[in-house]
Amino acid sequence: MQFSSALLENAVNEFTKLPGIGKKTALRLVLHLLKQETASVDYFVQALSRLRHEIRFCHRCHNVSDADICSICSNSMRKRELICVVENIRDVIAIESTHQYNGVYHVLGGVISPLDGIGPEQLTIQSLVQRVENERPSELIFALSPTIQGDTTIFYIQKLLHKFAIRFTTIARGIAFGGELEYADEMTLGRSLINRQPVEQYVKTNT
């Protein structure tokens, strides 16, 4: 692509550094910004700059936050004795969007993956142990990816915390709602047979 302006070229190149944005998309976005009022571009730019400079991570659960303690941890309506352990911020947003969970979170920052150089010390596991010691929750819900790394992380944490009287659970795996049996992979279908649930319970949770 040939540009007659270094400012334009620079802005396009910066946009292409974002994931999934190619040259043509970057150009479209930049030309869009060029057509906007100066004030609204200033506002856009400010929102990104403030985000990067002012964002903090909750001291308790490591979720993104505007203060030292995030709005979920500081909400007195939420059950402190229920901690949902997730990989990242995106998982918190996904679970919050279901409106089905009323406990608090613990964001690990990833899962144990020796091949990628991620051991327990790269994650917030020590902070979770400390938290369990201090807060004595009644249940830890693991909502991690159903991979070997995710399972390893669950076993590791469970072993660390075995001396505490905590219930360890994981979110249910199975056939998705609206999913057709014939298209499900064998692993999921097999596990959903092993973990079958009484019809009374199914009726109770789905009506």
Next chain:
Amino acid sequence: MQFSSALLENAVNEFTKLPGIGKKTALRLVLHLLKQETASVDYFVQALSRLRHEIRFCHRCHNVSDADICSICSNSMRKRELICVVENIRDVIAIESTHQYNGVYHVLGGVISPLDGIGPEQLTIQSLVQRVENERPSELIFALSPTIQGDTTIFYIQKLLHKFAIRFTTIARGIAFGGELEYADEMTLGRSLINRQPVEQYVKTNT
């Protein structure tokens, strides 16, 4: 989507104002920025801010520019007597990327479209007339969209400039390279038959 941080929510909302960026993509982009070094986010933000505040439009051809006269117009190697009339900046970039054109441009800023409230006075047509009077180019190449609006604009400009000894041309329309005849629309195929060219010329331009 439920966010635990107003800064995060704000940044996501700002991104969704860009064309073709939905909530999920916006979140992905924002979380990507959050993971970057502060300095590189500052650089990104600065590039966009500088673009909007410092960009200028060439006094001669109305292309985007870093100075009063753009790098194409001020390039002494380019033929001043050849002016390619285009709708917008994107067209200039597209033509420049072919490396086949050595003249200068005139960016109209759109085409005449009474239904959209765009008349000749909303475009840079008056400036083009002035330019032809001053610079006396030998040829005007119209590279506009092959629509009624594009054709109207060509006829309008040609009528305005009929007293000058200029050659008026339009870029060739026809079957695209690698295009199969059976998939071409009738209009394009029909026109490409009417505007057929001698094989000698075809051989000359394609070898």
